[in-house]
Every structure is written in structure tokens, then in C-alpha cells.
Amino acid sequence: MTNTIADIETADVILVTGSNTTENHPVLSTFIKRAALKGKTVIVIDPRKIKLTEHSQKWLRPNPGTDIAWINGLMNVIVKENLHDKEFIKNRTEGFEALQETVKKYTPAYVEEITGIPANDIVETARLFAKAEKASICYCMGITQHTCGTDNVKSLANLSMLCGHLGKAGGGVNPLRGQNNVQGACDMGGLPNVFTAYQKVDDPTAVRKYETAWNISGLSNKPGLAVTEMIHKAEKGEFKSLYIIGENPLVSDPDLNHAEKGFRNLEFLVVQDIFLTETAKLADVVLPSFCFAEKDGTFSNTERRVQRVRKAVEAPGFAREDWKITCEIATRMGTKMHYNSSEEIFEEIRKVTPSYAGITWERIENGGIHWPCPTVDHPGTPILHTTQFTRGKGLFHAIDHQAPAEVTDAQYPLILTTGRVLYHYHTGSMTMKSNGLNEMSPECFVEISQNDAAKLDIDDGEMVNVFSRRGKIKAKLSVSSKAVDGTVFIPFHFAKAAANRLTNAKIDPVAKIPEFKVCAITIQKAA
Amino acid sequence: MSKENTITIDNKQFEFKAGETILEVAQRNNIFIPTLCHLKGTTPTGACRVCVVEVKGARDLVPSCAAPAVSGMFVRSESPEVIKARKNIIQLMLASGNHNCAIRKFEPEDWTSFHLKVLKEDSYNELCPVWGDCKLQDLAYRYQVTTKSLPVSSSNYPMETVNPFIIRDFSRCILCGRCVQACREIQVNNAIDFGYRGAKAKIVAGADTALKNSDCVFCGECVQVCPVGALIPKETFKNKKRFEKTETVRTTCSYCGVGCQMDLTVQNNKIVQVNGAKDAEPNHGSLCVKGRYGYDFVASPERLTTPLIKKNGKLEEASWDEALGLVADRFTEIKTKHGSDLMGVLTSARVTNEDNYIAQKFTRAVLKTNNIDHCARL
Secondary structure (H helix, E strand, O other): OOOOHHHHOOOOEEEEEOOOHHHHOHHHHHHHHHHHHOOOEEEEEOOOOOHHHHHOOEEEOOOOOOHHHHHHHHHHHHHHOOOOOHHHHHHHEEOHHHHHHHHOOOOHHHHHHHHOOOHHHHHHHHHHHHHOOOEEEEEOHHHHOOOOHHHHHHHHHHHHHHOOOOOOOOOOEEEOOOOOOHHHHHHOOOEOOEOHHHOEOOOHHHHHHHHHHHOOOOOOOOOOOOHHHHHHHHHOOOOOEEEEEOOOHHHHOOOHHHHHHHHHHOOEEEEEEOOOOOOHHHOOEEEEEOOHHHOOEEEEOOOOEEEEEOOOOOOOOOOEOHHHHHHHHHHHOOOOOOOOOHHHHHHHHHHHOHHHOOOOOOOOOOOOEEOOOOOOOOOOOOOOOOOOEOOEOEEOOOOOOOOOOOOOOOOOOEEEEEEOOOOOOOOOOOHHHOHHHHHHOOOOEEEEOHHHHHHHOOOOOOEEEEEEOOOEEEEEEEEOOOOOOOEEEEEOOOHHHOHHHOOOOOEOOOOOOEOOOOEEEEEEEOO | OOOOOEEEEOOEEEEOOOOOEHHHHHHHOOOOOOOOOOOOOOOOOOOOOOOEEEEOOOOOOEEOOOOEOOOOOEEEOOOHHHHHHHHHHHHHHHHOOOOOOOOOOOOHHHHHHHHHHHHHOOOOOOOOOOOOOOHHHHHHHHOOOOOOOOOOOOOOOOOEOOOOOEEEOHHHOOOOOHHHHHHHHHOOOOOEEEEOOHHHOEEEEOOOEOHHHOOOOOOOHHHHHOOOOOEEEHHHHHOOOOOOOOEEEEEEOOOOOOOOEEEEEEEOOEEEEEEEOOOOOOOOOOOOHHHHHOOHHHHOOOOOOOOEEEEOOEEEEOOHHHHHHHHHHHHHHHHHHHOHHHEEEEOOOOOOHHHHHHHHHHHHHHHOOOOEEOHHHO
16 A cells, blocks of 8 residues: 555545455455545445445446546546646656547546446546545455456556645555455565565566575576466476465466366475365375464565564464474575574564665564664655655556456356455455354355346345356355346355356466456356 | 643643543543543543533533533542542442442442352353453442442343354443444444333344344454443353453454454463454554454364375375475475476465565575465465
């Protein structure tokens, strides 16, 4: 997030898109709902009539996979009505002319054709957003999990810059991160193209810096493969081993039938986890590790706040701490890696990670600090880009609408979008151990509109088979007022009816993120 | 002599900011004023009146939670009249339901023996599950309130136990309305409200249905703010060892990316309760159903406890030495035979920064490849 969670509540207008906030980020959603209660304007732009729409002044319903079009539509109106922030554009950005040219054709009427959002709603929303003194954009996987995910995000950044809503309190472009330490995993270089703090692996200076810091030679300067690419290569026999720490891709990956083949094709699979997950069952070696309550360390949250994790209980049996297991494997492979404590590792992180350099465990004992925090006397940075952007001037990207990788046809006439429910988390390896959570959400369901159910002549609660071009699952039909005609939602938590047997593994060319939010399906009553 | 924006509380002058209540000025300056219905961050309701103070010139006692500080105000926080009023309020609350922890029905000697008996046999079902952690009980002791002269009133409504997380014991509810404020103004779930009138008054979910049939999402904010034993986590209710030693550990939630700060209550190496950390960013005490009640996995019997190695297609228990040796040997072998770039590591958005750092260091420095990723996109 460019801004903080608390900051959202101070915005005059909050635009929430591609985020089912009350179910996926329940506590963060309270900030949005409280803002609405105090009379601030909340606008929800989402293919589903999610709970948050009960708190919003406006709900715009785009056809799945048409986000660039409505964002360009808003910008078309803003420029046409002269509502853009000329001062901000002049001083802080570049590329405005190209953007202006591109959005010209996205008139409200044209946008209505693509997105299904009434032209008038586009006009009104554009005015609300642009005229607000402070407007915040919150988005989540509904924006990113598309083959044009990167362009969707850039488009939101365009919209915010156009109105000068970046770099100030109550504004910002705020991705809501879905996992406790997904921010930290990225910050720590758990990505194929960067070391810690996004220092590029193909930058010779960065490589030298790390070789010196680690006292080692021959680090690869070739960007590695993303998880989706590794699995794809494994399927073709071009990838040999995987060491998986605390992940369950055999439920969370797209197009599972193919992914499973990839995993089975590996010569050697090691899974380190707290449970025998679907993925662990395929492993050659399974290593038992600690859960969060057994560890000392840090997590970095969605607002870049580095916070302490503290050991509360002893781990069961012979389980060991994740970093200790990894260090032991390294040492046995001939490269000694030894630390006396998790804090000692953090001290090493500080040395090679400029944005974390000023953070110490002592400083965050009573409350986290937002990176970047370059020195120990730096207070941290709750709001990014206040005086300039990382690259200097903010660059507008002129982007055109692109259709999703898979569209509906006579054989697969419905669109499937996937996501989470309130009571479960990701592949359920943790939440499904709770009787209470299981009682509230016992099984997979296929959320469908009243009209679509009637057309299929299937009643609420009946079992259905759902087919895509890649696979089939069986689950209970759930007729819901959240669903809009033509679009079906299935949570991906449940291994027994894994929505990812249906999803499309087509990825965004830059971010390598799969298109979980659009694929074509058909539904039949189960025999 | 009095300056702009100063009030006098108990003969001491204090400055105040525009809009501050008497209670807020007092709390900021460590002057004790008891509260029950007051809930920080929500509209004051003045419902319980236990926070009344004496204000010079005012005809009646003034609820300090709702009264704004006014320049030149002269406040007595605990005058004899204030104490008398508070005793009265507390007494009526104790009499309104099943509050057996105070001096009700027992001579002072008796209630000591009652509690000793309870401590000896902690399954004694007379005992309130929040004994020792109850604001009303604290106040009853502070103001030495006895209730034996008052008639006992029984509850109109049976206990609600039909959901997996929260027990609603209407017999202990004092109708302070904190739960309603928490639900409507903090979490804004609008699931509960005041229902019925007079002696029949009750906190209702929806049109007086069970929580699980209402808009309730079991965030537990109401449970955390309930000052008495009317709303309690089911686990706490069932815990028969509640007088055994517990420890509290502040940590960060391990579910979504919000990073809520939580206090784990630990007893005998087991998490027995989770509370939102009240004084901490970013959540200020709020949690969701997963964070607050979804901790069973930690002590699940399904946890992996020993390394496993696949032998003849079956995972079998192994020693660390054997497992680590095999992993190191096979990785080395594959690296030599196929090269580093045919190997990969998936690190995790679930583990700590320190774990992640070590995973990428291992990938880059030992395997000598950049094939490292995690499920950020999934």
C-alpha cells in the first residue's frame, strides 16, 4: 500500500475494486465501513454484489475482465470535464499526452458497451473521484489475477495520478495483500528476479554486493522462473527438483490437472510444512516445521509495517524452525549457514536491505515501523511518494482494453471467478482444522444468480458438475443475491472440489500471475 | 485565575482540547473515573451512569463520558454524593441478574468461603466464567457493594449456545450496550441492537434470532468489549482449568496481510484465548473470526511431528539426520547432473522475514539459481 490502513478512514472518497474486503480483509474493511458511517463516499466496482455494497454509495458492475476499459472511461470523463489535477500532472508526472490520446476513445457510451456499466454511472463516479479532496483506491486480486493484471494496476495508478491523489494522506493506490507475510516474502527477495528490497539479480552492482556480503562467488545474474513457469517446465520434464516451504500449490495453483502432472514429474520434491498437505503427500521427503505461534521473527504487513512475531508455545514432536532446517541443508551441502537466533538473521537482512536498514527488533518491540526506514533515527515511511516517485516522475502508461484469455461460447456459456470466503483461508490447511470454522463453512459451493439457476432448472442446494476446458468438479449449487447473471463464483479453498481444476493457467506476461478471475465454464445437474 | 480551556478536577487544573469530555481529560491525567458502557472511539451513550461526577453549579450529577469539558468547570470525581450514586447503580446492576461473585446472598464470611470452595472445585457451575475478569465485579469490590437486601431477578431469556464461538448468557447482561456500539460503530456489522422494552429489554441479533442466523460474522468484538460475563468465547466457557496460570504473548496474526496485533493467552503450552491488542496499530483491538477463533490448528493432532521419507511409494517416519542427509545428497546430485537452473525453491508468504531471507539465500548462494518464488500471485 502507498498509504496506511488507518489512513483509509480519512479519505473523502474510497474506491474499492476487485476486493471482497469484508471477507478477505475483515479488519481492514472496518476502516472503510466506518468511513461510510461518517458520511464519506464509498464506491465499489466489482463483478459480485459483495457485502461491502451495503455500505457503499455506488456499486458499479463491470463484466469480468474489463477493468482497463472502465478505468479509461473514468479518465476520459475527468479529462473531458477538465477535472484533472494540472499542477500535479505538470510537476510530478510525465506521459500525460499519450494517456490523454488513448483515453479519448473510451467515452462513457463506448465503455458501457465493453463493461456493461451504464454510461451515466461512469460519469458520476468520475466526478466523485476527481472532485474529492482525498480519494483512496483499494484493490486486490480481482484486479491483479488477469492476463492483463499488470496493466490493470498501472491503469489504477494512472487514475490516481491524474487526480493528484497520490503522495498524500487519505489518498494512494492501495493493494490489500492477502497473506500475513506476502509483503515480507517479496521484500526478502523470495522472487525470481530480485534480491531483498527489489535489488535486481541482473544488476552487476547488486550481484557484487551480495557476493561480498555472503562471502561467496558465482551468484547467478539470470532472472529465475516464476512458480507457474517451474510447474510448466516440470510437466515437460525440463525441471528436476523443488524445495517447497509452507505452500500448498496442489490446491492453490491454476489448472491443477496439469500442475499435478508437473509435480509428479519432478525427480525430487521436498516439502517443509506444519501439516501433511495435498502437496506434501506427493513429496519424497517431508520436513516438519514450526507455525507462527512457535516462532520469534517478523512479518511485514500490507501497509509495509514490519512487526514482531513472538513465540508463545513449544512446537510439537521433533518439528524444527524453518530457517534452521534450511541452514542445516545448506551446511550439509557444503556451504555453512549458521545463526544463533532469528534476530541475528534480521541483523544480516538490515545490512543488505536498504529499506529495512533502520529497523531493529528493539525499535519494533512496542509497535511496527513502515519501510522504507533507511537509518535507525528514521521514523519510517507511512505514506510513499510524498515528494517524488521511486523513478522520479510518475509515468502515465497509455493502455488499451484487452479481452481475457478465455471468453464464453455456446459450450461454456458462464464466466467463473474464484476467491475466498470469510471462514477459510487459502488452501484451508489451517482453518479446516477448526471445527467452528468448518461448521460455518463446511464445503465448497457454486454461487449463482437466481436467473441462471432457473435457466439451468437446478435448485439451491442441489449437487452440480462444473466443467471447464481443463477439468471438472462437483459441488453444491448456492443461489445468491451476490451473484450477477452470467457470472459464477467458486471458492478455491476446498481440495475435494478444487476450483483450480477448472481455472486457466494463462498468465500475465510481466507479473506471471494466472487469470483466476475469468474462465469459461458450464454447469450440469449431477447425476 | 482560570485560563481558557482549563477545568478543575479534584482541585487540580487541567487543560483540555476542544471537544474533549470530562472523562477524557480525567483519563489523560490518570484520575480514576469508573466506566461500564463507555467504549472508546464510539458515540457516548451515557447508558450506565456509573461515570457520574459532581459538577459545581449543576443540578444533578453529570455522566462524565458524555459531558464535554467547559472552561472554568469545577469537577469532583469521587465526592460522597458521587460514591453514593455509584453504589446505587452498581447495586441495581448486581441485582438485575445472575451476579453471584459479589456479596449477594452471602454474609461477608460466607462469600469468602464460597470462593474458596469454588477455587477448590473449579467445575462448580455456580461460578461466573469471567470471575476475576469482570468490570462489574471490580467495581462492586471497589465500592464495597452488598446486595443481600435486594430481591434476586431471574433472566427472561435462556442462554444461547447454538454457534461454535460465542456464548450469550442473558442472565449476566447488564444492558450497558457496549456490544451494540462495538458491532455498529467499530466493526460496522450491524448484527445486534437493543430489543424490547423495560424489564424485557434484551440485546437482540436481527429480529431476535440466534447469532448464526443473523448478520453476525463472529468477529468477537462484542465479546472482547463485554464488561461482564454475558458474552464469552465458548472455549473459555468450557475451560475447566481457568484458575491455572496463564501467560500473555503479543504477536502478529498469521492469516491475511492486515497484520493485526493479538494477545495470545497461553496455558500449559496451549493457546486458550486470543484477544485483539487494544492499544496497538493497525487494528486497535479488532480481529476477525479467523484471527480470534481460528487457532485450533496450532495444537492440532494432525501436526507433522517428525520427518517423513517416501519409501516404496509410502511416506515413512525418519530421523532428522536421515532426512536432511537425503535432501542434501539428492540436491547435490541433481545440481551436478542437471545444473542449478533445473532446481527451484518455493518460499512462503506464511513464514517470517527471517525464514524467507534464509530461503532465498539458500537458493542463490547454495543452489546457485534465481528460481525462487512464492504464492504472492495465487
